[in-house]
Amino acid sequence: MKNRYDIIIIGSGIVGSLIARYLSRYELDILVIEKEIDVGMCPSSANSAIIHAGYDPMPGTLKAEMNVEGNRLWHELAVELGIVFSQTGSLVVALADEDMCKISELYERGMDNGVTGMAIIDREELIRREPRINPQARAALWAPSAAVLDPFGAVLAAAENAVMNGVTYMFETKFEDFIFEGNRIIGVKTDKGDLFCRWAVNSAGLYSDEVAHKAGILRDMKITPRKGCYLIFDPEKITLNNVIFPVPSEKGKGILASTTTHGNVLIGPNNEECSDKEDISTTASGFEEVFSGAKKLVPSLELKNVIAQYSGIRATEREKKDFIIDIPPQVKGFVNLCAIDSPGFASSPAIALEVIELLKDAGEVLKEKSGWDPVRKPFPHFHRMSLEERTELVRKNPAYGRIVCRCEEVTEGEVLDAIHSPVPARTYDGIKRRTWLGTGRCQGAFDYPRVIQILAKELNIPEAEVTKKGRGSELIFRKTKI
Amino acid sequence: MKNVYDVIVIGAGPAGLAAAIEAKKNGAGDVLIIERNDEPGGILLQCIHNGFGSVIFKKDLPGPAYAWNFIDEAQKAGIEMLFDTMVLDITHDRNIYATSKAGFSEFKAGAVVLAMGCRERTRAQIRIPGDRPAGVFTAGMVQRLVNVDGLMPGKNFVILGSGDIGMIMARRLTIEGASVIKVVELMPYLTGLRRNYVQCLQDFNIPLNLSTTINRIIGKKRVEAVETIRVDANMVPVAGTQEMIPCDSLLLSVGLIPENELSKKAGVNIDALTAGPVVDENMATNVPGIYAAGNVAAIYDLVDYVTKAGFLAGKNAALFARGISKPALNFISLKPGKDIRNVMPQKISAEAQTGGLFPVEMRVTREFHESAAIEIVEGDKVLLTEKVRYARPAEMLTTTVNGRELMAKVNKDTKELIVRITG
Numbered sequence: 012m013k014n015r016y017d018i019i020i021i022g023s024g025i026v027g028s029l030i031a032r033y034l035s036r037y038e039l040d041i042l043v044i045e046k047e048i049d050v051g052m053c054p055s056s057a058n059s060a061i062i063h064a065g066y067d068p069m070p071g072t073l074k075a076e077m078n079v080e081g082n083r084l085w086h087e088l089a090v091e092l093g094i095v096f097s098q099t100g101s102l103v104v105a106l107a108d109e110d111m112c113k114i115s116e117l118y119e120r121g122m123d124n125g126v127t128g129m130a131i132i133d134r135e136e137l138i139r140r141e142p143r144i145n146p147q148a149r150a151a152l153w154a155p156s157a158a159v160l161d162p163f164g165a166v167l168a169a170a171e172n173a174v175m176n177g178v179t180y181m182f183e184t185k186f187e188d189f190i191f192e193g194n195r196i197i198g199v200k201t202d203k204g205d206l207f208c209r210w211a212v213n214s215a216g217l218y219s220d221e222v223a224h225k226a227g228i229l230r231d232m233k234i235t236p237r238k239g240c241y242l243i244f245d246p247e248k249i250t251l252n253n254v255i256f257p258v259p260s261e262k263g264k265g266i267l268a269s270t271t272t273h274g275n276v277l278i279g280p281n282n283e284e285c286s287d288k289e290d291i292s293t294t295a296s297g298f299e300e301v302f303s304g305a306k307k308l309v310p311s312l313e314l315k316n317v318i319a320q321y322s323g324i325r326a327t328e329r330e331k332k333d334f335i336i337d338i339p340p341q342v343k344g345f346v347n348l349c350a351i352d353s354p355g356f357a358s359s360p361a362i363a364l365e366v367i368e369l370l371k372d373a374g375e376v377l378k379e380k381s382g383w384d385p386v387r388k389p390f391p392h393f394h395r396m397s398l399e400e401r402t403e404l405v406r407k408n409p410a411y412g413r414i415v416c417r418c419e420e421v422t423e424g425e426v427l428d429a430i431h432s433p434v435p436a437r438t439y440d441g442i443k444r445r446t447w448l449g450t451g452r453c454q455g456a457f458d459y460p461r462v463i464q465i466l467a468k469e470l471n472i473p474e475a476e477v478t479k480k481g482r483g484s485e486l487i488f489r490k491t492k493i
Numbered sequence: 494m495k496n497v498y499d500v501i502v503i504g505a506g507p508a509g510l511a512a513a514i515e516a517k518k519n520g521a522g523d524v525l526i527i528e529r530n531d532e533p534g535g536i537l538l539q540c541i542h543n544g545f546g547s548v549i550f551k552k553d554l555p556g557p558a559y560a561w562n563f564i565d566e567a568q569k570a571g572i573e574m575l576f577d578t579m580v581l582d583i584t585h586d587r588n589i590y591a592t593s594k595a596g597f598s599e600f601k602a603g604a605v606v607l608a609m610g611c612r613e614r615t616r617a618q619i620r621i622p623g624d625r626p627a628g629v630f631t632a633g634m635v636q637r638l639v640n641v642d643g644l645m646p647g648k649n650f651v652i653l654g655s656g657d658i659g660m661i662m663a664r665r666l667t668i669e670g671a672s673v674i675k676v677v678e679l680m681p682y683l684t685g686l687r688r689n690y691v692q693c694l695q696d697f698n699i700p701l702n703l704s705t706t707i708n709r710i711i712g713k714k715r716v717e718a719v720e721t722i723r724v725d726a727n728m729v730p731v732a733g734t735q736e737m738i739p740c741d742s743l744l745l746s747v748g749l750i751p752e753n754e755l756s757k758k759a760g761v762n763i764d765a766l767t768a769g770p771v772v773d774e775n776m777a778t779n780v781p782g783i784y785a786a787g788n789v790a791a792i793y794d795l796v797d798y799v800t801k802a803g804f805l806a807g808k809n810a811a812l813f814a815r816g817i818s819k820p821a822l823n824f825i826s827l828k829p830g831k832d833i834r835n836v837m838p839q840k841i842s843a844e845a846q847t848g849g850l851f852p853v854e855m856r857v858t859r860e861f862h863e864s865a866a867i868e869i870v871e872g873d874k875v876l877l878t879e880k881v882r883y884a885r886p887a888e889m890l891t892t893t894v895n896g897r898e899l900m901a902k903v904n905k906d907t908k909e910l911i912v913r914i915t916g
Binding site: 247289293294297298314317398401402405406410412422439452453455456457459460463474479480482483489491492 | 612617620622623628633634637638643644646669708709711
């Protein structure tokens with residue numbers, strides 16, 4: 012097995028996968044190691060799904076710079092990578108008179124940060140843009156450059172494009188320590204063995220502090236996990252046009268109500284302690300807090316129309332409160348990225364390009380390789396296709412004619428695509444994240460037995476080895492008749 | 494494969510099979526059933542327990558045997574069936590679009606019977622907090638895995654919900670070698686049939702805790718435990734009554750929801766109380782030529798009544814397709830009164846005065862342990878009354894109404910009748 016690479020990237024979230032994707036342009040042997048069974052299983056897929064405009068971060072911070080630049084880059088990237096991306100714009104709503112100076116402040120901050128197109132709109136205009144907005148709202152900051160996307164879809168697209176261009180991904184491979192030669196990192200120890208590299212990139216998200224400590228730096232820096240839960244509504248019952256925020260507080264951007272690329276209304280997140288970095292449990296108090304918070308913005312929300320819930324964890328660092336992106340002087344061969352919490356997703360393309368600049372500054376000669384293809388075509392989504400497109404698809408492959416998930420109209424063809432993609436789905440959740448199967452009203456009741464059979468057949472494993480999200484989450488114990 | 498049919502039925506479960514058979518008997522020439530599963534029978538295929546056919550056949554049959562009576566009859570009658578085919582859209586004027594591995598099909602129907610059945614209420618809809626591990630299932634999902642696919646999805650189960658499906662699965666899982674630790678039920682009463690409590694829980698020594706619900710699910714990858722909690726008379730959790738039960742599976746039997754996404758596409762009006770189409774005494778919806786029967790219209794407890802509703806819908810669909818009947822224009826509303834949750838049909842057409850018998854099906858909101866009386870009233874005036882020995886929310890109540898008799902008593906200016914229960 013090959014164990015020597017030019018660059019090893021630790022963590023396959025949006026930051027790690029975009030670094031891999033942008034670096035795949037050059038003649039480099041690149042490896043991404045990921046402890047989970049799939050890409051982006053941690054904060055990258057459990058967040059608000061918003062590409063922020065960039066008025067929120069304090070001017071002069073890395074967050075401000077990367078957010079605005081990242082927002083700009085996302086438009087082009089979404090087209091290249093075939094990501095569903097909806098430029099909805101965003102609203103920060105003043106619900107009371109005392110909120111008005113806050114939105115003016117955000118406007119000024121946005122101007123300082125280089126955000127374009129913003130305006131403060133009055134109640135009439137606000138109601139015109141979003142009829143469901145609380146009629147008590149006074150005014151809002153309108154930022155047209157904000158957008159929504161499918162976060163997991165974006166990570167997957169970046170990873171697939173990276174793989175298409177020669178990057179290797181190793182899953183279920185957990186970083187344990189660095190291998191040093193003097194003060195130079197020459198490799199990583201993992202639970203699957205030792206791997207060697209000229210550069211190691213820390214994009215380990217929630218665990219980026221622990222990785223940095225293993226590199227011998229930032230021993231006082233700590234990632235404090237803070238959990239936020241979200242509720243998703245039935246799109247048949249309620250839709251919104253915009254991303255809607257309340258005015259921010261010291262705790263953060265607040266509980267928002269947003270539309271998603273899938274047409275659902277998404278509300279959340281709250282901000283609560285969680286016991287550990289793996290604790291993504293939802294809580295009754297979390298639901299209540301999120302619902303009452305969002306109801307201030309959109310009074311017509313009803314709990315009975317909720318069809319799904321999830322929680323995500325923020326990789327929060329409480330001291331500097333800014334991104335840490337650098338090549339530390341004390342350690343050779345190491346690029347360190349820590350505390351990439353909000354607006355991390357929006358910033359990620361800019362962060363990735365910054366990493367490339369840092370490598371160049373450190374003397375790395377990056378030679379472009381011929382045949383690099385920045386374009387990744389998405390797999391077909393039956394649900395979004397016209398009748399003509401669907402007919403053509405089924406003609407080419409009858410598997411696209413058999414519906415496996417009735418609520419979301421997902422076909423067997425798409426399930427097979429997910430299992431055979433360059434970054435393959437090997438679990439029920441992996442298929443769910445790629446195809447939207449099981450995310451609708453029945454939450455998998457119809458598709459479960461069918462998907463278990465398909466996974467068992469395609470992966471050539473017994474049904475008892477099919478998992479929801481990796482080892483330990485098996486769905487079936489045994490056959491009933493031996 | 495033709496494209497034009499007199500009657501097209503969506504769903505080959507008991508409602509659909511009955512509708513197709515009766516449509517044929519009433520002169521519909523070409524009848525087609527479109528079914529998304531790879532064989533006919535609907536939910537009955539996974540209901541391998543007894544309890545089916547006591548009314549229609551005077552027998553106690555397992556689900557598949559009950560279904561096969563009708564599948565046989567449908568096949569002999571020359572009813573066509575398409576399997577592994579999903580209807581994606583249906584229009585107001587009865588064009589049907591379906592997809593299968595063979596490609597796309599477009600059909601035109603003289604009349605349509607909606608018989609799509611229902612789906613199960615999910616964990617997310619009742620918002621059980623906690624982790625989201627493997628091992629949280631709805632009862633019907635597990636029933637299919639165990640009874641049809643031959644797969645056992647867990648070892649130690651806790652079941653939420655004392656409805657019939659939950660209790661039947663408690664027995665089924667035990668017989669198949671799993672352990673059912675406990676059944677918990679939010680309500681202060683059993684929500685399924687008494688006989689299932691005896692035959693599934695008592696006989697297998699499975700404890701039932703009423704006024705108890707699941708407070709939290711624990712387990713990062715697979716369920717490791719559930720935390721139960723008692724609730725008070727207002728269904729509010731009582732602090733300090735939490736109890737941790739180690740297990741690897743949580744089975745949810747928390748309600749069924751009629752599956753009407755297609756119905757809405759056709760412009761069919763839905764009754765918020767039944768969650769099914771608003772229908773008249775002929776099972777006709779507001780869209781001319783579109784009928785509904787079975788769990789898609791309202792959740793039934795006894796398949797025999799589903800079959801009867803299917804017969805009614807199928808017969809009327811055929812008469813419409815043949816041009817013998819016309820869409821009704823004038824209706825009297827039938828509304829639920831005191832202690833009645835919902836009623837079907839929700840309206841009675843003026844044509845009922847020349848029609849025959851039809852069922853009025855309802856659910857009560859509370860238990861009536863002594864004899865009670867169902868009444869159909871016009872203002873203060875009781876038009877019809879029928880005594881019942883008892884009434885429970887868990888058991889759909891049916892009374893048979895003679896259309897002619899009823900309409901003869903109704904004032905011609907009356908717009909609304911109320912169905913109520915006194916006891």
